[in-house]
Amino acid sequence: MQSGSRSRRTEVDEVELRKTDVSGRVRKEFQSAEFGDERLTDRLMQVGDQLGRAPAESIPNACEDWASTKATYRFCDNERVNPNEILDAHKREQRSRIRDTEELLVISDTTSLYFRDIRQRKDSVTSATPPRISKVSRFTRRSESLHRHIA
Numbered sequence: 181m182q183s184g185s186r187s188r189r190t191e192v193d194e195v196e197l198r199k200t201d202v203s204g205r206v207r208k209e210f211q212s213a214e215f216g217d218e219r220l221t222d223r224l225m226q227v228g229d230q231l232g233r234a235p236a237e238s239i240p241n242a243c244e245d246w247a248s249t250k251a252t253y254r255f256c257d258n259e260r261v262n263p264n265e266i267l268d269a270h271k272r273e274q275r276s277r278i279r280d281t282e283e284l285l286v287i288s289d290t291t292s293l294y295f296r297d298i299r300q301r302k303d304s305v306t307s308a309t310p311p312r313i314s315k316v317s318r319f320t321r322r323s324e325s326l327h328r329h330i331a
Contacts, residue, residue, distance in 0.1 A: 203232035213269035215260055224266065227252050288331035295324045 206228035
C-alpha cells in the first residue's frame with residue numbers, strides 16, 4: 181500500500197478489483213444504444229465487454245492486442261458515436277431494472293480532497309545598511325479543494 185494522498189484501498193482490494201469481470205452486464209447495459217447504425221451498437225457492446233473484463237485497467241491494458249486497442253480508440257473518436265446516447269442507454273437499462281422493485285436503496289458518498297501547494301515564489305532584494313544586501317524569498321501559498329457528493 182502506498183502512503184500519502186493516494187487511495188486508502190489495500191493491495192488486496194486492488195487485486196480483487198482487477199479480477200472483477202462485469203463484461204456480461206455491460207453488454208446488456210448498452211444493447212439499447214441507438215447510433216443510427218446497428219454496427220456501432222454492436223461495437224459498443226464489444227468495447228464494453230472488453231473493458232468490462234478488466235474495469236480497473238487502462239484501455240491499452242484491458243484490450244488484448246494493439247489492433248483491439250486502436251479499434252477502441254477509433255470507436256471513441258467516431259463522430260457518429262454520441263456519449264450522451266451511451267449514457268441514455270445505461271439510464272434506460274437502469275430504469276428497467278428498478279421498475280418492479282418495491283424498495284430502492286440509494287447509497288451516497290461524499291469525498292473531500294484538499295491539495296496544498298506552493299505555487300509561486302517571489303524574490304525581492306532588500307537593502308539593510310549599505311553595503312549589506314540580503315535576498316528575501318516570499319512564498320505565496322495556494323490551495324485547492326474538491327468536494328464531490330455522489331448518490
